[in-house]
Amino acid sequence: MDWLNAAVQGILLGGLYALFAVGLSLVFGTMRLVNLAHGDLTIIPAYVALVIVGVAKFNAFYSIPIVMVIMFIVGYLLQRGVLNFVVVRGDIAGVIVTFGLSIVIANALQEGFTANSQGLDAGKIENLSITINERLAIGWLPLLIFVMALVVITLLQLFMNRTKMGRAFRAVSDDQEAARLMGINTRHIWAVAMGVALLIVSIGGVMMGIRTTFHPLLGADRLIFAFEAVIIGGMGSSWGTLLGGVILGMAQTLGARAFGSAWQILVGHVVFIIILALRPQGFLAKTVTA
């Protein structure tokens, strides 16, 4: 792989990481909950799509809207049924419950679907690419994922800034007591936030299932990449998250180009650690509260 090609693939990969990271960041922003099950919750959409495609026998792409709706409902119910009890109780309870959830999801998927890698079939688009020149080709699917990241971040910003619900999100984020006094149902808002977060990760989760294979134990890496993108970009900034995703993605692909594919993820971690050491607030931080 050429250097330029590696860089371009890294940028596109960054779009995927940003899609996962936006969900993590949205949940933290509205309820100060660090969801350690986030990575595993990005795997579930791929399995839901697998079941839908298995039953309905159509192109995996058409399953994406259905999966998004299902995951919104899953997120809403998960928040109302379990996580709302934890949000008000602070960091330790939050970490234990979401970590427990992560282990439960990963092992339950393994029991239900085996540990084998699975794939989703979407026909020709999986391999189609735009050839710029003989050394640079951009796959349609990675490009589509990147564009979806841009669309999602733009829509999320519009939602937060222009709608009544978005205003409630920001109010709950700033001061949940005051928001409640103003008549906002914080439990409902948190549940919607979790629903929206899972709806967003469904897009990336299913598309990654089409692009490559997936298995139940991918969650840990997904969580860590999303976290690294959030910290590199700076907490509370959506475009920062995209920048963080792109930096991480490029670090990984360029690292693989320089040292071999075994080093891909390690180089990403090392770049993250260097940035954490030198610029702990990230590049485009809006808030410093952790």
Place this chain on the structure above:
Amino acid sequence: MSTPIATSVSGEKRYSVSVASRTNFYILAAGVIIFIILATLPLFGGTALTRRLVDFFTLLALAELWNLMVGYAGLLSAGQQGFIGIGSYTLWLFADKFGIHPFIAVIFAAIGGAIIALPAAALVFRLKGGYLAIGTWVIAETLRLIVANIKSTGGGSGITIQAASQLGTETRVPGAYWWALASALIAIVVTYLLLRSRTGLALKAMRDNDLAAESAGVNLWRSKMYTWVIAGAGCALVGAIVAIHLLRVQPAAAFHINWTAYLIFITVIGGMGTIEGPVIGTIIFYVLRETTSKYGTWYFIALGILAIVVTIWSPAGIYGYVIKKTNFMVFPLQRKLSVLDEGTAPAEIGTGAEKTAG
């Protein structure tokens, strides 16, 4: 009352503050007897039982250390597997490469863990709460990938510890057992002494309200650093014992996130923020795993659900529930106030269960 540490007179009533009760001394005596039985077990217990108890005591030691870190210092680590892995590989380095006896190389592994803990703290202490947890996880993953990418450590497929296999079963199993027992004992004693010390008070103040603790003069960073380094060294020590026990180290197994999952489930179910909780939790975990692991990972899923349920509805865990009902601790850490009234038996004013984290 047996050990009043202070008495004072206020109005007509005399007050006494004590830590331990008479029952605690009986329990201490029983503890000494149990310890003697456990210490001599390899001489009469047989290899199979001894092997199983190595598993048990290493888990107990790890759970106590995690409990110290989270239950008292509020350091939410999800990356202890990093120190376990480093301990295993440091043992291999000292035993096989430098030719030091494996039972002595264990000490170097602990030192190795402490050395890794220092720069790791400088990084992860920049993060807070849940993000600190993922940060520690990243450190563990980074260490795993470094080890897996080094050719001389056998890479991803791991390496056999020659020095340990040359010891022979009759030396290796009792040796690993005594180290495992010692590590659990050290973890409990260090936790107890640390919590009874000045730093312990600071830690408890910090856990209950870090802002108030800091304004009362507690050096948060230093108190966190102590517990972090102690836990790092302890986990590396246990990692070295596990390596001797299993004879083989593999990056995927030694640095596996399931280590942290075991510790969290054990501590939370048993009772976080108490020394006794992890003991109860380890027994429950161990019995459940030994009896049901043939049905796959369902026991693990059940433990995860139980940990979630306990955190939400009974955050003090099983032992916390016992303290609440009886106001009694095997390892007394709270100060109890009692009124000494002339002519009547001293009546204890219930200070209630100590506030447990969560």
